Amino acid sequence: MMNEFRPNxxxxxxxxxxxxxxxxxxxxxxxxxIKSKARALAQVQTVTPSRPRRHKRLAAAGWLASIAxxxxxxIGTIVWLAAPTNASAFAAMVQNAQKAQSVKGxxxxxxxxxxxxxxxxLQGNKARFEFAKGAMVRLIDFDQKKLMVIENYKKTxxxxxxxxxxxxxxxxxxxxxxxxxxxxxxxxxxxxxxxxLTEVYRVGKFNMMGIRGEGVMTVWVDKxxxxxxxxxxxxxxxxxxxxxxxxxxxxxxxxxxALFSMVIPEGYQLTKETGIDQTRPKTPxxxxxxxxxxxxxxxxxxxxxxxxxxxxxxxxxxxLLRDPEKxxxxxxxxxxxxxxxxTSGQKVWSESVAGSSTVVATSxxxxxxxxxxxxxxIRSATTGKVESTLVDKTLPGTWxxxxxxxxxxxxxxxxxxxxxxxxxxLRLWDLNKKAVTLSTTEEHPTTFVAFAPxxxxxxxxxxxxxxxxxxxxKGNLSHVYPGIYPCAFSxxxxxxxxxxxxxxxxxxxxxxxxxRPQSAEKVQSLQSDAGTSxxxxxxxxxxxxxxxxxxVDWNGRVLVWNLATGKLDxxxxxxxxxxLSLTFSPDGNSIATGSEDGTLxxxxxxx
Amino acid sequence: xxxxFDPDWDQLVNENAQRVFAVAMRILGCVHEAEDxxxxxxxxxxxxxxxxxxNCWTGLLVRLTTMRSLDRLRRxxxxxxxxxxxxxxxxxxxxxxxxxxIAEELRGQLLTAILRLPEQQASVxxxxxxxxxxxxxxxxxxxxxxxxxxxxxxxxxxSLSVELGSYCLGGKS
Numbered sequence: 001m002m003n004e005f006r007p008n009x010x011x012x013x014x015x016x017x018x019x020x021x022x023x024x025x026x027x028x029x030x031x032x033x034i035k036s037k038a039r040a041l042a043q044v045q046t047v048t049p050s051r052p053r054r055h056k057r058l059a060a061a062g063w064l065a066s067i068a069x070x071x072x073x074x075i076g077t078i079v080w081l082a083a084p085t086n087a088s089a090f091a092a093m094v095q096n097a098q099k100a101q102s103v104k105g106x107x108x109x110x111x112x113x114x115x116x117x118x119x120x121x122l123q124g125n126k127a128r129f130e131f132a133k134g135a136m137v138r139l140i141d142f143d144q145k146k147l148m149v150i151e152n153y154k155k156t157x158x159x160x161x162x163x164x165x166x167x168x169x170x171x172x173x174x175x176x177x178x179x180x181x182x183x184x185x186x187x188x189x190x191x192x193x194x195x196x197l198t199e200v201y202r203v204g205k206f207n208m209m210g211i212r213g214e215g216v217m218t219v220w221v222d223k224x225x226x227x228x229x230x231x232x233x234x235x236x237x238x239x240x241x242x243x244x245x246x247x248x249x250x251x252x253x254x255x256x257x258a259l260f261s262m263v264i265p266e267g268y269q270l271t272k273e274t275g276i277d278q279t280r281p282k283t284p285x286x287x288x289x290x291x292x293x294x295x296x297x298x299x300x301x302x303x304x305x306x307x308x309x310x311x312x313x314x315x316x317x318x319x320l321l322r323d324p325e326k327x328x329x330x331x332x333x334x335x336x337x338x339x340x341x342x343t344s345g346q347k348v349w350s351e352s353v354a355g356s357s358t359v360v361a362t363s364x365x366x367x368x369x370x371x372x373x374x375x376x377x378i379r380s381a382t383t384g385k386v387e388s389t390l391v392d393k394t395l396p397g398t399w400x401x402x403x404x405x406x407x408x409x410x411x412x413x414x415x416x417x418x419x420x421x422x423x424x425x426l427r428l429w430d431l432n433k434k435a436v437t438l439s440t441t442e443e444h445p446t447t448f449v450a451f452a453p454x455x456x457x458x459x460x461x462x463x464x465x466x467x468x469x470x471x472x473x474k475g476n477l478s479h480v481y482p483g484i485y486p487c488a489f490s491x492x493x494x495x496x497x498x499x500x501x502x503x504x505x506x507x508x509x510x511x512x513x514x515x516r517p518q519s520a521e522k523v524q525s526l527q528s529d530a531g532t533s534x535x536x537x538x539x540x541x542x543x544x545x546x547x548x549x550x551x552v553d554w555n556g557r558v559l560v561w562n563l564a565t566g567k568l569d570x571x572x573x574x575x576x577x578x579x580l581s582l583t584f585s586p587d588g589n590s591i592a593t594g595s596e597d598g599t600l601x602x603x604x605x606x607x
Numbered sequence: 608x609x610x611x612f613d614p615d616w617d618q619l620v621n622e623n624a625q626r627v628f629a630v631a632m633r634i635l636g637c638v639h640e641a642e643d644x645x646x647x648x649x650x651x652x653x654x655x656x657x658x659x660x661x662n663c664w665t666g667l668l669v670r671l672t673t674m675r676s677l678d679r680l681r682r683x684x685x686x687x688x689x690x691x692x693x694x695x696x697x698x699x700x701x702x703x704x705x706x707x708x709i710a711e712e713l714r715g716q717l718l719t720a721i722l723r724l725p726e727q728q729a730s731v732x733x734x735x736x737x738x739x740x741x742x743x744x745x746x747x748x749x750x751x752x753x754x755x756x757x758x759x760x761x762x763x764x765x766s767l768s769v770e771l772g773s774y775c776l777g778g779k780s
Contacts, residue, residue, distance in 0.1 A: 010772030014764065017717035017771060018736050020710035026629045030642050034628055038620040038649040443711070466712065477719075480712055 090185035090201050093221050094177045097228060097251075105249035107171055120171060126260040129171055139262055148262045151271070157264055158271040173231055173246040180206060180217055190223075193230060197223045206233060214374075214391065227251045290338075292345045299592075299601035300345055302338065306594025309583045310361045310368070312381055315342050317583075317592060317600070318368065320359045324577070324596050337370065337384055342602065351384040353377075358398055362405035369408060371396050376408065378431070390434050392427065397446060402455040406431055407472070409458050413445035426460050426470060438475045442468070448485030452517065453493040461485035467498050469517065479520045483513055488549075490542040493517065495563075497549055499537040500525065512540060512551055512561075526551075526561045528568055538580055544588040548605070552579035558593050558603060573603050619664050620649065626665065627672045630738060634676035634718065644679055648672040666740055666748025673733045674726065681722055720770035724763055731756055732763035 097103075102123040109116045121128040125142040139148040147160045180203040188202050198220040206215040220230040227249075234243035291301040308320035318339045323332055335356055339348040353359070356370040361381060368379040376390040376399075397413030412425035424446035428438040444462035451458055452469075457478065461467045465484040470477055483498035490497075500513040514524040526549065536554045543549070550560045558573035577596030584591055591603045627648055631641035648671040652664070661667055721729050730749060734740045735756075742760075746753045 010768035010770075011764075013713075013771045014717070014768045017713040020713040021633055021717055021737050023710070024633055024714065026632050027638060028625075030638055031625050031628050034642060034645045034649070035620050035624045037646055038624065039617055443715070477716075482709075 087182050087185045089187070089199070089226075090180075090203075090219070090221075091182040093201075093219070093226050093228065094180065094182065096226050097174050097177050100174075100227065101252050102255050103173065103249055103251045104253070104255055105173070106247045107173075108245040108247060109243075118171065120173075121255050121259055122172065122174065123255045123257075123260065127172070128259050139260060141260070141262065146262060149271075150265065150268065155265075155268050156271045157268045159262075173228070173249065176217070176231065176233060176244075176246075177219070177228070180219075188218075191220060193220050196229060198229055199223055225251065290340055290345050290347060293599065293601070297601065298604070299599055300340060300342070301599045303598045304333075304336070305577075305580060305596045305598060306600050307335075307580050308358050309581045309592050309594050309600065310359065310365070310381075311583050311585055311592060312339065312361070312365045314586060316340070316348065317342060318359070318361070318381065318384075319581075319594060319600060320353070320356070324598070337368070337379075339381075339384060349384045351379070360399060360401045362401060363403045364405070367405065369399065369401060371399060371410070376410070376429070390429065390431075392429070392436075396427075397424075398449055400449045400451055400458070402451045402472070403453055404455055407437075407451075407455065409449045409451065409472075411446035411449050411460065412441075413447055415445055424460075424462055426458060428458070428472060438472070440470065440475050440477075448487065450487060450489065452489050452496075453491060457517070459487050459489070459496065461487060461498075469496070479517075481513075481515060481520065486537060486540050488540040488542055489517070490546045490549075491544055492546055495523070495542070495546070497540050497542065499540070499551075512537070512549070514549075514563075524563075524566055526566060526568070528557075528559050538578065539582045541582050541584055541591075543584045543605075544586065548584075548588075550582055550584070550591055552582045552593055554578035556595065556597070558582065558591065558601075560591070560605065569605075571606070573601075575599065575601060616653070623665055623668050626738070627668050630669055630672040630733070631676045633714075633737065634673070634680055634733075640679060641676070644672060644676045647675050651675075662747045663744050666734070666744040669734050669738050669740060670730055670745075670748045673730050673738075677722065677726075677729060677733075680718065716771055717767070720767045723770065724766055727751075728759045728763040728766070731759040732767065735760055736764075 102121075104119070104121045107116075107118040107120055107129075109118070116131070117133075119130045127138075127140040127142070129138045130136075131138070135151070135153045137150040137152065139150070140146070149158045149160075151157070182203075184203045184205060185201045186203075187199055189200050191198050191200055201219045201221060203217040203219070206217045215233050215235055218232045218234075219228045221227065222229050228246075229249050231246040231249075232243060233245075289303065293299045293301055302319070302321055304321040305324045306319050307322050310318045312318050316339065318337060321336045321338055334352045334354050336350055337353050337356075337359060338350045340346065341348060353370045354372045356372050356377075358370075360369050361367065366381050367387075368381050368384070370377045370379065371392070374392050374395055376392055376396070377386045378388045378390075379386050392410055395412075396410035399408060399410045401408055408429040408431055410427045410429065412423075412427070414423045422441035422443055424442035424444050426438075426440045426442070426446060426449065427436050429435070430437045442460065442462065444464050446460050447463050448461040449458060451472070456472055458470045458472050459467060460470065461484055463484075465482070467481040467483040467485065467487055468477055469479040469481070481496075481498060483500050485499065487496060487498040489495070494516065496515045496517045497512055498515075500511045511528075512526040513522055514526065515522050537551050538554060539552045541550050547563055548560055549563055550558060552558050556575040556577055556579055558575070558579060560569040560571070560573070561567065562569065573593075575593065575595035575597050577598075579593050579595045581594040582591055585602075589605055591605065592600060593603065594600050624645070627645045628641055631644040631648075632638070635641045635644060648668055651671050652668050655661060655667065721732065724732065727749065731745055734745045734748070735742065740748075742753050742756045745751075746756045749756070751759075
């Protein structure tokens with residue numbers, strides 16, 4: 001298979017594409033289905049009598065009558081909808097639900113074509129949720145402030161002292177009902193549901209899954225008991241197909257107390273947190289304590305993984321802190337944006353950023369952008385506070401900011417293997433207009449995005465490769481490289497560096513390849529002396545003067561090459577855990593790296 | 608309706624279902640959509656005017672499926688943006704990661720380029736280059752002369768060659 005192209009080789013490339021198209025494996029199973037449907041089609045077409053002509057006028061009259069009837073019905077419905085709301089009856093129902101002894105049912109959570117079903121049980125101050133067909137069970141005792149997570153597929157359990165399960169907010173129907181603004185409730189009609197007559201109410205501007213006021217709640221209330229039988233909270237835009245449904249709800253029927261038992265099942269082991277230091281105290285996010293590293297080491301210990309670093313001022317960095325990967329589910333704490341003075345180790349500010357996977361900064365360092373759920377938040381780098389927001393309906397995967405700070409690139413990463421069609425994509429936002437200006441699709445989930453220094457092109461990649469460079473104005477794919485993320489442009493834009501995938505070793509990177517972005521010509525391959533211990537590269541960065549390039553990997557190594565000689569700096573720079581992030585200092589004399597081991601290290605570079 | 612000119616529909620379906628589905632699958636890369644497009648092609652073929660009699664049903668079915676599938680692909684990607692490969696390449700990647708990825712890229716680029724061709728050139732190219740129908744069969748299916756088919760194929764290849772030339776893979780391996 002050819003993998004090099006020059007403009008005069010278009011014909012051979014076309015032949016290769018034709019061969020690739022012809023060689024595509026075609027499944028045979030659907031053919032029988034097509035045959036049977038096509039045969040049935042012939043039968044239907046043959047036996048369907050054509051409508052006699054003399055009946056056509058009558059049919060037309062019938063159409064007119066049905067249109068008139070529909071219009072009358074529609075007008076009637078509008079008049080009826082405009083009638084005074086029945087907010088007090090809705091409020092009474094909410095109170096009834098809050099006073100109820102017990103409720104059980106099924107939660108259906110649909111998120112962009114993915115549906116999860118979770119049976120739930122609430123009785124008194126206890127709750128039980130059965131996720132993934134019972135593979136994981138979460139038990140909560142609100143009185144005793146206990147959370148137990150049982151992972152049946154691993155035969156493990158975990159306990160935590162908390163009465164607040166982060167999952168509870170969305171999964172608790174009573175809590176969801178109490179969030180509804182009763183003054184917004186409108187009775188929209190009656191419907192029979194499981195042989196019970198229900199009154200249907202609708203509440204607009206409902207907050208759902210982190211999106212403020214973007215949802216609508218519809219509640220089917222049993223006329224006899226004044227308790228809800230079904231609740232549907234859906235996104236107002238039908239294209240997004242996001243909704244939470246509480247179905248098959250049964251109220252005030254005794255539930256077997258054994259279902260809420262927090263007794264450890266026989267043979268189950270306590271979840272082990274391998275890979276992180278067990279002796280370290282678990283500090284709540286709001287009280288993250290920063291310690292300076294020992295004298296001979298430069299850096300800070302945050303006790304949480306340092307997922308992203310921005311060198312905001314010569315002596316100040318902003319970091320994104322998250323729990324190390326091996327942290328058990330019950331111990332998860334929200335992610336935190338933390339600005340710290342490097343000299344003193346003192347906190348400047350910190351902000352909770354929930355599940356935001358990364359943070360990007362404008363080139364002047366004045367603004368930071370985080371994305372929580374679908375909300376894109378533009379923050380002040382001085383205070384960390386959100387100044388304005390946008391809503392992206394596609395659940396952004398990761399994001400990058402153009403050098404002039406006016407365009408935000410977000411990616412689509414849909415991991416549902418059952419779903420056909422594009423799994424990834426790139427969206428460009430005009431931050432001034434607060435609108436998407438360009439959107440493209442990719443077949444695999446897009447997990448990396450970065451702008452070229454001139455802002456005219458964007459590079460994307462997925463976990464499966466390849467690396468693609470897109471025209472940021474037109475959305476055209478301009479180059480495809482046989483690499484995998486991470487990638488980095490040099491400050492002048494004259495080099496594009498990327499991890500080179502070795503197909504023989506799954507996702508293992510043995511070298512960093514450098515290309516000229518203008519010609520897509522490979523100019524250099526940088527190798528480490530790691531040999532068989534080569535690992536997944538997690539970050540690449542050029543020094544501001546473009547003379548050095550650094551890469552960090554999951555083995556904890558920080559590698560620095562001199563670009564003029566292509567030689568690896570022999571100095572040993574290692575973390576105790578995988579290195580997640582790196583950035584050169586503005587003067588290029590040092591590198592800051594953040595790791596799973598909870599530390600931020602500053603490495604001074606020798607000229 | 609006078610059905611005396613009708614072909615043996617069962618036989619026609621049996622002989623062509625595989626090919627029709629393959630056309631749709633190659634273009635759409637999604638079983639569900641390919642099934643729909645195949646079904647639509649059969650439905651359209653069934654209602655095709657029988658006067659004059661259809662000379663080459665296979666050619667007609669391939670043409671209808673090609674056009675329907677390309678239409679679907681165009682709609683899926685929107686008019687504003689470049690179309691892009693949309694297929695589940697897991698199988699290929701598992702068997703031969705590097706080759707699979709490159710083949711997938713090539714297929715995607717070819718489809719993108721085909722979408723930019725005039726409809727007739729796209730159909731001619733697909734029927735001859737991918738489905739390997741003869742020029743006579745294509746001429747009959749599209750109601751063109753054989754010369755016109757050859758000209759359309761030549762123009763299509765030329766445009767596609769230039770279009771695919773605008774992509775390039777960096778580096779040698």
